[in-house]
Amino acid sequence: MSRRPARPSVPVTIDGEEHLAYEGETILDLARRVGVRIPTLCQLDGLSVYGGCRLCVVQTEGDHRLKPACATEVTGDLEVTTSTHEIREHRRRIVELLFAEGNHICAFCVSTGHCELQDLATEHNVDHIHYDYEYPRNTVDASHPKYLLDRDRCVLCTRCVRVCDEFEGAHVWDIANRGSESRIVAGLDIPWGESESCTWCGKCVLVCPTGALSFKGRSTGEMVHDPEVISFLSRARREGEWVGRKEQV
Amino acid sequence: MARNIIDLDDIASVELEARSRYTHRALVCSSTGCLSAGAATVRSTLEAELEQADRGQDVQVVPTGCPGLCSRGPLVRVESRGPTTTHYEQVDEDAARAIVRDHLIGGQPATEARITPEDLPFYVKQHRVVLAYAGTIDPERLEDYVAAGGYRALSKALSTLSPENVIEEIAAAGLRGRGGAGYPAARKWKLLHDAPGDEKYVVANGDEGDPGAFMDRTIMDSDPHRVLEGLALAAYATGASLGYLYVRAEYPLAIERLERAIRAAKRAKLLGRNVLGSKFSFDVEVRVGAGAFVCGEETALMASIEGRRGNPELRPPYPTERGLWGQPTMINNVETLANVPAIIDQGAAAFAAVGTEASPGTKVFALAGSLTNTGLIEVPMGIPLRDIVFEMGGGIPKGLAFKAAQTGGPSGGCIPERFLDTPVDYEHLRELGSMMGSGGLVVMDETVRMPEVARFYMEFCRDESCGKCAPCRVGTVKMHAFLDRICRGVGRQRDLQHLESLCRTVRETSLCGLGQSAPNPVFSTLEHFRDEYVELLVEDEVFQGPEALAAASPGGAR
Ligand SMILES: Cc1cc2nc3c(=O)[nH]c(=O)nc-3n(C[C@H](O)[C@H](O)[C@H](O)COP(=O)(O)O)c2cc1C
Numbered sequence A: 001m002s003r004r005p006a007r008p009s010v011p012v013t014i015d016g017e018e019h020l021a022y023e024g025e026t027i028l029d030l031a032r033r034v035g036v037r038i039p040t041l042c043q044l045d046g047l048s049v050y051g052g053c054r055l056c057v058v059q060t061e062g063d064h065r066l067k068p069a070c071a072t073e074v075t076g077d078l079e080v081t082t083s084t085h086e087i088r089e090h091r092r093r094i095v096e097l098l099f100a101e102g103n104h105i106c107a108f109c110v111s112t113g114h115c116e117l118q119d120l121a122t123e124h125n126v127d128h129i130h131y132d133y134e135y136p137r138n139t140v141d142a143s144h145p146k147y148l149l150d151r152d153r154c155v156l157c158t159r160c161v162r163v164c165d166e167f168e169g170a171h172v173w174d175i176a177n178r179g180s181e182s183r184i185v186a187g188l189d190i191p192w193g194e195s196e197s198c199t200w201c202g203k204c205v206l207v208c209p210t211g212a213l214s215f216k217g218r219s220t221g222e223m224v225h226d227p228e229v230i231s232f233l234s235r236a237r238r239e240g241e242w243v244g245r246k247e248q249v
Numbered sequence B: 001m002a003r004n005i006i007d008l009d010d011i012a013s014v015e016l017e018a019r020s021r022y023t024h025r026a027l028v029c030s031s032t033g034c035l036s037a038g039a040a041t042v043r044s045t046l047e048a049e050l051e052q053a054d055r056g057q058d059v060q061v062v063p064t065g066c067p068g069l070c071s072r073g074p075l076v077r078v079e080s081r082g083p084t085t086t087h088y089e090q091v092d093e094d095a096a097r098a099i100v101r102d103h104l105i106g107g108q109p110a111t112e113a114r115i116t117p118e119d120l121p122f123y124v125k126q127h128r129v130v131l132a133y134a135g136t137i138d139p140e141r142l143e144d145y146v147a148a149g150g151y152r153a154l155s156k157a158l159s160t161l162s163p164e165n166v167i168e169e170i171a172a173a174g175l176r177g178r179g180g181a182g183y184p185a186a187r188k189w190k191l192l193h194d195a196p197g198d199e200k201y202v203v204a205n206g207d208e209g210d211p212g213a214f215m216d217r218t219i220m221d222s223d224p225h226r227v228l229e230g231l232a233l234a235a236y237a238t239g240a241s242l243g244y245l246y247v248r249a250e251y252p253l254a255i256e257r258l259e260r261a262i263r264a265a266k267r268a269k270l271l272g273r274n275v276l277g278s279k280f281s282f283d284v285e286v287r288v289g290a291g292a293f294v295c296g297e298e299t300a301l302m303a304s305i306e307g308r309r310g311n312p313e314l315r316p317p318y319p320t321e322r323g324l325w326g327q328p329t330m331i332n333n334v335e336t337l338a339n340v341p342a343i344i345d346q347g348a349a350a351f352a353a354v355g356t357e358a359s360p361g362t363k364v365f366a367l368a369g370s371l372t373n374t375g376l377i378e379v380p381m382g383i384p385l386r387d388i389v390f391e392m393g394g395g396i397p398k399g400l401a402f403k404a405a406q407t408g409g410p411s412g413g414c415i416p417e418r419f420l421d422t423p424v425d426y427e428h429l430r431e432l433g434s435m436m437g438s439g440g441l442v443v444m445d446e447t448v449r450m451p452e453v454a455r456f457y458m459e460f461c462r463d464e465s466c467g468k469c470a471p472c473r474v475g476t477v478k479m480h481a482f483l484d485r486i487c488r489g490v491g492r493q494r495d496l497q498h499l500e501s502l503c504r505t506v507r508e509t510s511l512c513g514l515g516q517s518a519p520n521p522v523f524s525t526l527e528h529f530r531d532e533y534v535e536l537l538v539e540d541e542v543f544q545g546p547e548a549l550a551a552a553s554p555g556g557a558r
């Protein structure tokens, strides 16, 4: 991410209202800055853009396909529509698909009440789903002394993969297999506790949007994540807040 | 610079001189299809019989690429002095012996063997540009390609054309990408040409993941030098210094022949440093993919070349801005590149004289399914589908009726009987809810049930989804589940509704072309064959609202 110019200069219309955006800003950045809500899941400030959950899709004037707001940079005179009936329906269906894919039993989840998937379901009025549940046979990795991975609750957003690679430099996590067989694995699919590259930093746990990664010893509803830490670290790193000089990026 | 041309001419004249010493040449198809039908035995039988008769010096037995009529393989074609050529089909060992005895030694066509009629529409209606030498030259010999006129285009470009001239020529020819979308090749070349930096890459996309398609495989294993020459011309025009040939591991013969071709071309100074004595230097490497459909998508393909997981990436930035290792890169389909030498050698006008205004040139199709003749054909763009199916393909066997033609594989759709006169080109196929795709053409007869066709392609997409984006990863599973329910006769009206709405969501929100086009077979079969879906549905159970339930319960309303 390059440093931001002094003042916004790119005229962009969001839902009929004109705004000035910074050059290189994404539609999502701008929308957040001006207080327009666009749902997101895989995106996290400070991590690289992934564009996998597709919940942030918006309509941009003149394009025949929807665009992910988290990954689309503004251009002059862009006209963005963030929410139409059609778009809301697409988002609701994607949330439903995510529920259908895993084994999300909120009532027993360490993160219930602090879960981004749950919040998205609330936002999109998902009180039941129109698809059959897959009920996959997932595994739990409890081999780490401090943390727990419950793949039943994973939405494959890869925040853990990215934070471990981009912040901690350890790259413990990655995705094995493909398509609906995809799953998060430590190392080359070894028990997390046996990973020699894991530094026990816990950033993956902090950024997880659901109850898939948690601190051991938490009971139902007790696991509160703190993804903002990463945004804070990223900003501090970019601005050189600890070293006293502005790092040139 | 004139020396270049002389070098090539030397090679060609030595080769032609050597050929003129033979009274006959027996060309044995040694492409993947005929090899699996026993072409290797046929070839060794021919050679052994000639050896035994001590006529080895009069007759040359040449392993060649694919003439196209794969369903009647192994194919042997005998060229005699003068223009006479005889095509033999379904040649076995006995037939091979007969061919040696009667034809190669006796000088008369072997009546015991099966001879393909000369006026067979399968051959006559073709117009071969990309496949011009497929079936007539030995793909493992550079000399054969050069003798047929190969590398003349590269030599001409290096000595008389600037890179800009080459791009202009391609633009004038109107060449469009044969990998599916039909993007104008010259526009992409220009983007790479104009991109800043010295480190640029060109990539030939030979992943070919569509089920049933084998156009690109055949081009690569039947005429590998043509692909190399096209790639070299692309590199010269755009300023790239390294090229990659990305081929799936399931194509061992193509890989072997491409690698052999690269070695031969390097030895002949047609690749490497200072190509043909010019200032242009260019190297080529083969990269073998692990055979994932999604790796044909250009961003996933680049990830795979870099040794990463073959997941598609967000575009923009497009590869011509940020491609391999962050450098400007251009990806073209193998067939697109194989057209290039012909355009440069014979000129844009000659190329554009064939085909239609918007889609000039030819297209190679892999004909498959319920047809009398299946195999590989190259036809002018704009040819009516009917001609392909009923003339070249020889119609539907067993007296069955035609039902639909599927083009574009898992990204395409089915074209029903009433559109059989549609000209086959990019725009018309898209209008019908299908697409050109890379060139698979599967013909279906009346016994085929269209919902099952949709289910087949959806199963393919489900299994090939990389899993990066949620709508494709889970959506394909669910679309397949709905289709399966309908096909098994237990689907209800609401399953069909959910299927359609989910198809729209997956099309609109998926990250890459795989998900975006995965619903196409469903949309197109629904558009043209909705009845077949509806027939399979069972009655919806009637929803019992709370009042109805209460009224029906013994205690009445509470
Ligand atoms: C899922 C998917 C699979 C693809 N597979 C192939 C392929 O096997 N071969 C190919 O040439 N292009 C394939 N493409 C298209 C490429 O992304 C790219 O557009 C093409 O290689 C560009 O070449 P062209 O301009 O010469 O057509 C595929 C695209 C998608 C979305």
Ligand code: FES
Residues within 6 Å of the ligand: A039, A040, A041, A042, A043, A050, A051, A052, A053, A054, A055, A056, A057, A068, A069, A070, A071
């Ligand atoms: S937040 Fe944009 S794709 Fe996930």
